[in-house]
Amino acid sequence: MKSLSKTFNLDRLKQTQYKAVWEFQNGEVDKEQFECRACCDKEIIVRRDKDGFLAISCDCKEEKKIKAQKAKEQKRYEENIQAAKIREGFIGKTFADFKELAGKKEAKLAAMDYVYNFEFYRKKGIGITFIGKCGRGKSLLSHIIEQELLDKGYTVINVVAKEFYDDIKNTYSNPAQETSKLIDSAKKVDLLVIDNLNAKRFGADELEKLFIILNYRIENNKPFIVNSTGDMKYLERQLTEDHVSRLIGKNGDPIVVGGIDMRRKHGEAITKLREQNIDKLRAEGRG
Numbered sequence: 001m002k003s004l005s006k007t008f009n010l011d012r013l014k015q016t017q018y019k020a021v022w023e024f025q026n027g028e029v030d031k032e033q034f035e036c037r038a039c040c041d042k043e044i045i046v047r048r049d050k051d052g053f054l055a056i057s058c059d060c061k062e063e064k065k066i067k068a069q070k071a072k073e074q075k076r077y078e079e080n081i082q083a084a085k086i087r088e089g090f091i092g093k094t095f096a097d098f099k100e101l102a103g104k105k106e107a108k109l110a111a112m113d114y115v116y117n118f119e120f121y122r123k124k125g126i127g128i129t130f131i132g133k134c135g136r137g138k139s140l141l142s143h144i145i146e147q148e149l150l151d152k153g154y155t156v157i158n159v160v161a162k163e164f165y166d167d168i169k170n171t172y173s174n175p176a177q178e179t180s181k182l183i184d185s186a187k188k189v190d191l192l193v194i195d196n197l198n199a200k201r202f203g204a205d206e207l208e209k210l211f212i213i214l215n216y217r218i219e220n221n222k223p224f225i226v227n228s229t230g231d232m233k234y235l236e237r238q239l240t241e242d243h244v245s246r247l248i249g250k251n252g253d254p255i256v257v258g259g260i261d262m263r264r265k266h267g268e269a270i271t272k273l274r275e276q277n278i279d280k281l282r283a284e285g286r287g
């Protein structure tokens with residue numbers, strides 16, 4: 001009898017709480033202010049039924065848990081891979097920052113598609129190979145992809161090929177550091193971006209070490225993005241046939257980032273600015 005009345009009291013307490021949530025969720029509240037508009041950040045959704053109020057758990061509760069777990073993983077990967085620090089100039093860039101589109105539009109669309117449909121590509125282990133001359137925007141595009149996917153709660157590591165290789169080499173030659181942590185992180189992260197794979201500057205050993213990681217990812221359906229200078233012929237000349245066929249087999253045909261050299265364009269703007277400033281000095285009679 002005692003326990004029955006206790007249950008009853010608990011139920012009443014719950015009903016009072018649910019009622020308050022129901023009134024809040026169905027009242028005149030601006031839902032824009034909440035991260036989850038379905039539950040107004042209450043993590044439950046309350047409905048009315050004939051006996052009172054019913055609560056179901058909101059999907060955002062589980063999503064929050066997964067996101068927190070992913071953030072923890074991301075931190076660990078960044079700690080284990082020194083070369084993974086996001087470069088200053090790319091912080092906060094979005095697709096809106098990718099301009100000067102002639103010759104670059106297809107690449108931008110491919111990058112946008114990749115972000116929007118990442119769950120599909122991730123499950124199939126499909127990545128992207130960007131090719132193109134220096135300064136065309138390969139690094140910018142892959143950094144935008146990285147930041148968009150981090151926002152969505154995925155783990156992403158973006159490394160410059162040469163620095164990444166140096167990290168690997170250093171940990172191999174220094175037994176105090178743990179190579180396995182580095183390699184493990186590069187294998188496990190949701191998306192690995194290898195920027196600036198300028199094969200001309202890489203020896204056979206360096207390429208082999210990088211491809212140990214890429215091959216693992218290929219075999220385990222884990223996607224990666226590779227940015228490489230030059231065109232397809234260049235890749236075929238610099239990499240082994242096996243490497244090229246693996247890249248194409250997993251990422252499809254390389255996507256060309258062409259058009260103008262964005263760095264030169266920035267350089268021209270700086271030159272113009274400087275000339276204007278010097279003209280001003282002259283006009284003021286100081287030059």
Ligand SMILES: [Zn+2]
Binds near residue numbers: 037060061
């Ligand atoms: Zn919710």
